[in-house]
Amino acid sequence: MNIIEIKGITKYYGDVKALDNVTFTMEMGKIYGLLGRNGAGKTTLLNLITNRIFPTEGEISIDGGSVYENDKMLRNIFYMTEKNLYPGDEKLKNIFKWTRQFYPSFDIDYAKGLAEKFGLNINKKVKDLSTGYTSIFKAVAALASNTGIIIFDEPILGLDANHRDMLYKEMLANYNHNPRTVIISTHLIEEVAQVLEEVVIIKEGKLVLKQSVEDLLSGAYCVTGEASKVDRYIEDRKHVGDEKIGNIKTVIVLEDIRNKDKVLAGELELELSGVQLQKLFIALTN
Amino acid sequence: MFLDFDSERPIYLQIAEAIEDNIIRGIFEEESQVISTTEISVKYKINPATAGKGVKLLVDEGILYKKRGVGMFVCAGAKKTILKKRRENFCQGFILPLIDEASKLGITKEEIIDMIEGSFKNEYH
Numbered sequence: 001m002n003i004i005e006i007k008g009i010t011k012y013y014g015d016v017k018a019l020d021n022v023t024f025t026m027e028m029g030k031i032y033g034l035l036g037r038n039g040a041g042k043t044t045l046l047n048l049i050t051n052r053i054f055p056t057e058g059e060i061s062i063d064g065g066s067v068y069e070n071d072k073m074l075r076n077i078f079y080m081t082e083k084n085l086y087p088g089d090e091k092l093k094n095i096f097k098w099t100r101q102f103y104p105s106f107d108i109d110y111a112k113g114l115a116e117k118f119g120l121n122i123n124k125k126v127k128d129l130s131t132g133y134t135s136i137f138k139a140v141a142a143l144a145s146n147t148g149i150i151i152f153d154e155p156i157l158g159l160d161a162n163h164r165d166m167l168y169k170e171m172l173a174n175y176n177h178n179p180r181t182v183i184i185s186t187h188l189i190e191e192v193a194q195v196l197e198e199v200v201i202i203k204e205g206k207l208v209l210k211q212s213v214e215d216l217l218s219g220a221y222c223v224t225g226e227a228s229k230v231d232r233y234i235e236d237r238k239h240v241g242d243e244k245i246g247n248i249k250t251v252i253v254l255e256d257i258r259n260k261d262k263v264l265a266g267e268l269e270l271e272l273s274g275v276q277l278q279k280l281f282i283a284l285t286n
Numbered sequence: 287m288f289l290d291f292d293s294e295r296p297i298y299l300q301i302a303e304a305i306e307d308n309i310i311r312g313i314f315e316e317e318s319q320v321i322s323t324t325e326i327s328v329k330y331k332i333n334p335a336t337a338g339k340g341v342k343l344l345v346d347e348g349i350l351y352k353k354r355g356v357g358m359f360v361c362a363g364a365k366k367t368i369l370k371k372r373r374e375n376f377c378q379g380f381i382l383p384l385i386d387e388a389s390k391l392g393i394t395k396e397e398i399i400d401m402i403e404g405s406f407k408n409e410y411h
Contacts, residue, residue: 031333168331176324176334194291194332214296214336221294257294266386274294 003027004049004149004181009058011044011205018044020205021058026183026198028148031175033196033213034185037285041205042185043082046151049183050079062149075103078145080138082153082185088127092137096122096144103145111144114170118163131158139167143174149181156188164188168195193277203285213277220280221257224250225270233261233268241283252283287321289330297332301340306349306368309360316360320350323358347371 004026011019019041026032036042047053049060051067051074060067067073086095092115100106115122118136129137135157142150152171156164172195175182186192193213201208209216223233227249238254252275253260265272287304289297305321308314321329326337341358344350349364361367388398 030335165331169328172328172331172334173324176327179334194297194330194336197333197335213333214298218296269390274292276292 003063005061005064006045006049007059007061009045009048009055009060011041011048011053012056018205019048019055019202022202022205022207023058024200024207024210026181026200028181029179030197031182031184031195033189033192033199034183034202035189035199035281035285036202038187040202040285042202043153045202046079046153046183046185050074050077050151052079076105076147077149077151078103078142078147079151080142080153080155082157084126084134084138086126086138089125091125092120092122095126096141099141099145103147105146106141107144107146110146111140114140114143117170118166132160132163135159136163136167143170146178147180149183151183151185153185154187155184156186156191164191168192171195189278189281190276199277201281201284208284216280217275217277218257220252220254220275221260222250222273222275222279223253223265223270224248224273225268229268229270233264233270241279241286252280287330289332298336298340298343301326301337302343305340305344306372309349309364310368310372312365314360316362316364318360319356320358320360 006022006024006026009019009022010017022041022045034042034045044053048055049067051069054068062073062077065073093112096106096108096111100108112122114120115137118140120133120136120140126134126137135155136159139152139155142152142155155171156167159167168191171182171184184192184196196213198210198212199216200210211219223230223239225233225248227244227247230249230251234251234253239251240254241250241252243250257274260272262272287301287308289300289304291297293300305314308320309316314320323334323337323341326332326340327334330337341350345352345358347367348361349367350358351361353359384398388394
């Protein structure tokens with residue numbers, strides 16, 4: 001089933017609180033985006049899910065069983081870390097063989113096929129790879145892991161536009177072929193917005209929201225117009241992300257787009273438009 | 287098939303409309319197979335749940351049907367169904383916004399009618 005339950009997780013590093021009483025659940029077979037600004041606690045959370053560090057308080061379980069030193073469960077989670085943790089002197093093809101030792105579901109032929117598509121030479125050593133190809137190598141290993149849960153932490157670091165395009169397509173082809181739980185943590189939100197089914201947004205160690213992308217985007221819209229008129233429109237409406245250029249103001253109204261008041265907007269000569277995930281993210285995490 | 291990710295219109299609706307457009311234009315013929323949810327997902331880099339929702343909408347409206355283990359096909363009479371629906375929406379979707387914009391700009395009814403007639407002449411003669 002692979003339901004991930006994060007219950008009341010708090011994590012301190014010394015005196016620094018990295019995560020503060022975070023609780024949410026991830027269901028099986030969905031692609032999640034884990035979004036947050038630098039230092040929000042994303043990687044800490046991923047390290048906790050994969051039992052690389054331990055929570056100060058709270059518990060993480062998968063299908064009801066704790067992840068704490070649970071090897072059988074951890075073999076079903078592949079974690080592509082942002083940092084390169086592979087030994088520099090080892091050849092890529094040997095690392096594929098090792099990976100299979102730890103992850104019995106790892107598909108070496110698929111990994112080799114992907115490497116060829118991306119132009120990744122598996123006879124090279126890890127230390128001889130560029131930043132972009134290090135990312136590609138790690139992502140290929142993750143995709144080929146064939147585990148029930150795959151976590152990508154900043155998978156597209158250093159990739160050019162063509163390789164990013166290819167990687168998103170391979171991720172989706174892989175997921176379409178074999179639906180599993182995928183967690184993508186990234187800064188490049190706009191690119192990945194449509195790939196995600198749900199997003200988890202954290203800010204300063206706290207959970208801001210967990211929602212489907214569709215609900216999130218249909219629960220907000222932009223209003224633009226003369227500042228005083230925009231202010232009249234938003235008087236009784238929840239709003240974020242005010243921006244002003246000269247006398248023109250844009251705000252994001254947090255209400256269902258079906259409830260927008262077209263008549264009032266018409267009277268006040270305001271433009272109503274959709275909101276992009278990235279814009280909403282910035283407004284919610286500022 | 288063009289999808290505008292910046293648009294306010296949900297992506298699944300855009301997918302449904304794009305498939306409909308292709309049926310109207312005869313690119314997807316009745317009783318022939320259309321692009322699969324997986325193909326839409328990979329080609330346009332969108333979540334398969336979104337692609338599936340767009341396709342399901344057309345299945346519910348009797349425009350597409352599923353052949354088990356083969357894929358999605360265009361229903362017989364789909365083109366007629368779409369044209370009927372689109373014609374019913376034409377006034378709401380195109381004429382009313384046109385009148386709205388015209389009144390904002392101070393364009394009169396007579397001027398609109400002149401413009402429409404002029405445009406028809408330019409287009410067809």
